[in-house]
Amino acid sequence: MGRFVFIVPPLTGHINPTLSVGAELLDRGHQVGWISLDENLGAQLPDGGQLLLIRYDQNDQEKNDSEQYLDIITKKIVYGIESIKFLYEEVLVPLNQHMFDGIITQLDVFEPDVVINDHQLFAGAAAAYLKGIPYATSVTAPAAVKMMEDLPKIHEWEVNQIIALQKELGIEDEKSVACSELLTMVFTSRDFFGDMELPEYYHFPGPVISHRKKVIAFDWEKFHASPAPKILVSIGTTFDHEYKKDFFSKVVEAFGGEAIQVVLVSDPDLFPEWPANFIVQSRVPQLDLLPHLDGVICHAGHNTVSETLYEGLPLVVIPIAYDQSHVAGRVVASGCGVRLNYRRFKARHLKEAVHEILSEPDYKKAARKIGASFQAAGGTGKAAELLESLVLHKQAVTLDK
Amino acid sequence: MDQLTEEPKKLSNDEIFDVLNQFITEVIGEEFVDEMDITPDSSFTKDLEMDSIEIVAFSEKVKLHFGENINFTGWLSNMDLDEIISLKLSDIINYIRQCQ
Numbered sequence: 001m002g003r004f005v006f007i008v009p010p011l012t013g014h015i016n017p018t019l020s021v022g023a024e025l026l027d028r029g030h031q032v033g034w035i036s037l038d039e040n041l042g043a044q045l046p047d048g049g050q051l052l053l054i055r056y057d058q059n060d061q062e063k064n065d066s067e068q069y070l071d072i073i074t075k076k077i078v079y080g081i082e083s084i085k086f087l088y089e090e091v092l093v094p095l096n097q098h099m100f101d102g103i104i105t106q107l108d109v110f111e112p113d114v115v116i117n118d119h120q121l122f123a124g125a126a127a128a129y130l131k132g133i134p135y136a137t138s139v140t141a142p143a144a145v146k147m148m149e150d151l152p153k154i155h156e157w158e159v160n161q162i163i164a165l166q167k168e169l170g171i172e173d174e175k176s177v178a179c180s181e182l183l184t185m186v187f188t189s190r191d192f193f194g195d196m197e198l199p200e201y202y203h204f205p206g207p208v209i210s211h212r213k214k215v216i217a218f219d220w221e222k223f224h225a226s227p228a229p230k231i232l233v234s235i236g237t238t239f240d241h242e243y244k245k246d247f248f249s250k251v252v253e254a255f256g257g258e259a260i261q262v263v264l265v266s267d268p269d270l271f272p273e274w275p276a277n278f279i280v281q282s283r284v285p286q287l288d289l290l291p292h293l294d295g296v297i298c299h300a301g302h303n304t305v306s307e308t309l310y311e312g313l314p315l316v317v318i319p320i321a322y323d324q325s326h327v328a329g330r331v332v333a334s335g336c337g338v339r340l341n342y343r344r345f346k347a348r349h350l351k352e353a354v355h356e357i358l359s360e361p362d363y364k365k366a367a368r369k370i371g372a373s374f375q376a377a378g379g380t381g382k383a384a385e386l387l388e389s390l391v392l393h394k395q396a397v398t399l400d401k
Numbered sequence: 402m403d404q405l406t407e408e409p410k411k412l413s414n415d416e417i418f419d420v421l422n423q424f425i426t427e428v429i430g431e432e433f434v435d436e437m438d439i440t441p442d443s444s445f446t447k448d449l450e451m452d453s454i455e456i457v458a459f460s461e462k463v464k465l466h467f468g469e470n471i472n473f474t475g476w477l478s479n480m481d482l483d484e485i486i487s488l489k490l491s492d493i494i495n496y497i498r499q500c501q
Contacts, residue, residue, distance in 0.1 A: 080452040082486055150457050157482045319452060329454040343450040344433045 002391035005033040005052065005112040006138070007103055007124030008041070009095060012237040013303045014118045014140045015041065017187050020208040021116075021138075022049055024380040025387065035106045035124070037099060052110055054102030079343065083321035084154060088161045096123035100169055103127045114390045119144065122162050122178040126169045129177045134390050136183040141302050142193055143326030145186060149196055150326070182393065183386055188306060191373035192330060203386055206377025207306035209287065216285040223279060223292070226261040229358055232289060234265040235299040239320060244270055247318070251297070252278070253347035254354070263289060295357050297350070300328035300339075309336060312371040314363035316353045318342050335366035411501050414441070417494045424462040428455050441491040456485070463493070471500040 004025050006018040015036075022032045023046035033050040034041060042051040078086045100123040107115070107127055115135035117124030128135035139145060144158075162176040171177060181201050186193065190204050223230070233251050235243065244266055255262050256275035268280045286304070290296075290311040298304045300317040305327055308315055315337035317328040331337045338353040357363045378385075412420070418441055426434045429451065437449065445451045451459065464473045476496055480488065 080446050080450070081456070081482070082446060085482055085486070151453060151485070152478045153481050154453075154485065319454075325452040325454040329457075339454075341429065341433075341450065341452070341455070344429065 001029045001031065002114060002388065003031045003033075003110065003112045004114050004116060004387060005035060005107070005110050007035045007099075007115060007117045007121050007127075009118055009121050010036065010038045013301055014120065014138075015044070016303055017140050017208045018116065018118075018138060019044060019046060020380050021383045021387070022046055024384040028384060028388070030388075033106075033110050033112065035099075035103055035110075037102075050110075052106040054099060054106065056102065078321045080321065080325070081154070084158070087322055088158060092120055092122075093161060093165055096121060096165055097168070099123050100127060104131075107131060107133065114387060116387065117178075117180075119179060119184075122165055122176070123169065125177050125180065126166050126171055130170060134182055134393055135180050136185060136387055136390055137178065137180040139179070139184060139186040141323045142186045142188045143302065143323035143330070145198070145202075146194065146196060146326055146330075183390060185383055185386060187383075188302070189370070189373040189377040192306075192309065192334060192370050194330060194333065203382075204377055205382040205386065206374045206379050207303075207310055208380045208383055209303075209307050209310060216281075216283050218281065218285050218289070219279055223261065223263065223289075226277070228259045228261045228277070229294040230261040230263065230292060231255075231295045231297060231354060232263045232265070232284070232286070232293055233297045234284075234286070234304055235318075235320065236301040236304060239299070241267075241270065243320065247342075250345065250347045250350055254351040258351075260354070263293075295354065297354065299342075300324040300331065302327050305331060306374070309367050309370045310374050312364065312368035314357035314367050316340065316350065316357060318345060334370055335362060336370055337363055337367070412497070414494050414498065417497050418490065420466065421463070421490055421493060424459055424466070425449065427462065428459045439490070441494055442489060444487060444489045446486050446488070456488075467497065467500075471497055473497075 006022060008015045008018055018034065022034065025032050026046055026048045033052045034045060035052045035054065037054050039053055045051060099121065103124055104127050112133060115124065115128040115133050116138050117128065117135055119137050119139045125135055125137065159176045162178050163174060166173065166177060184202050186202060186204050187207050188204060189206050193204065235247055248264065248266055248270060251264065252275060255277070257277065260277065262278045263284060264278055264280045265282070265284055266280055267282045274280050286307060290307060290313065293313055295314050296304065296308040297316045300319040301324060305315065305317070315331055317331045317337055318340045319325040319328040320342050328339045332339045338356055340349055340353055422439055425439065429449070443449055445456055460474060460477050467473060
């Protein structure tokens with residue numbers, strides 16, 4: 001049996017897919033570990049999964065200082081293309097610098113057959129590359145790949161940031177090793193990703209959204225009591241209170257007192273009170289809720305969009321930063337929803353957009369089509385198979401020696 | 402609309418501005434444009450608050466309209482991150498003027 005290790009950043013959207021694939025690998029009898037900075041990850045791991053926590057000496061002031069960027073991503077106000085610069089310069093590069101030594105230590109402890117690095121954890125790919133361990137790459141934000149085509153210079157800028165970092169870590173090559181040439185798994189379907197020529201080591205196993213073990217309390221009674229259409233509103237895990245206040249006040253204005261049941265993901269204390277037709281919780285059982293919903297309003301984060309389309313539901317997408325603009329572009333291009341501009345939209349636009357996706361059956365039809373393409377892509381089973389093939393690859397390489 | 406799809410002759414700065422303004426309106430919607438004060442000095446990301454997919458959609462329209470006469474996509478795709486962040490309408494007007 002194989003030994004697999006995931007190297008993940010402290011970002012929910014990047015971790016969740018690895019939990020699904022990891023659970024599948026564990027079911028198949030493999031050993032699976034997760035290298036992370038976040039000790040809370042332990043509680044989320046599937047049974048049998050091992051947390052390989054990166055810890056540095058408390059006296060190492062430099063390391064402790066750089067831990068501050070962990071908060072930065074949720075606190076800083078970023079929008080649009082500028083957010084890409086912020087993401088690299090203030091989050092990804094320091095995060096990767098910070099994690100690298102710890103990754104090396106944990107690889108020595110765990111001795112994996114195969115490493116799976118998150119596509120934004122270049123340090124994970126670099127560590128595997130330097131140690132000669134076969135690695136695969138998990139792409140949880142596929143729009144980053146599509147960016148190569150739409151705005152090539154921005155992609156080039158990103159690659160240059162990665163190459164500069166690699167040099168610091170001891171790799172002299174003039175090309176990025178961030179995405180594995182053995183196996184790069186893009187967690188969506190080809191249909192949703194869109195046309196683009198890619199090397200043959202890119203695989204599309206579809207979104208991997210099974211196996212979450214956490215049970216989240218929810219007022220199902222109130223939810224089911226309403227005969228009105230039901231929508232979920234979420235802007236994900238990375239935006240701070242200012243964004244939420246701004247965004248959710250428009251949601252309240254649009255749907256307060258209307259014949260629609262709103263489930264909204266937010267700290268309930270954000271406002272002193274909420275309309276009676278709102279259920280507001282800081283965490284909701286999103287996967288359990290989706291089959292009972294009629295539509296979703298979100299920030300076009302890749303995971304929420306994938307989970308929604310998997311259920312064949314239409315969307316209103318309001319991208320805020322990073323790759324979300326591109327994910328929203330795919331939602332519109334595939335006919336699965338309507339897009340609004342975060343800075344410009346007003347309550348009435350949101351109301352019109354929701355009315356549009358709920359009353360015009362073509363959106364749902366298109367969403368179902370994408371949902372079917374997700375199911376056909378193979379999911380966790382396919383991803384596990386692809387990863388298992390790398391263990392065989394490693395054995396073949398070892399035998400050759 | 403007809404005059405927008407004809408072969409462009411030597412356009413003045415104002416004429417180019419009007420064409421670009423029309424494309425911006427198509428991308429972000431008339432009612433939003435009405436509330437904005439769009440000038441040649443307006444930047445796409447800061448003033449017009451366009452995100453990357455809107456900038457790509459806008460550049461498609463410029464490309465379709467001016468066609469063979471200018472290599473707009475090539476010009477835009479050679480811009481680095483900072484240049485795109487600070488891109489203004491006047492930069493595009495100047496580029497089109499040069500190509501005429």
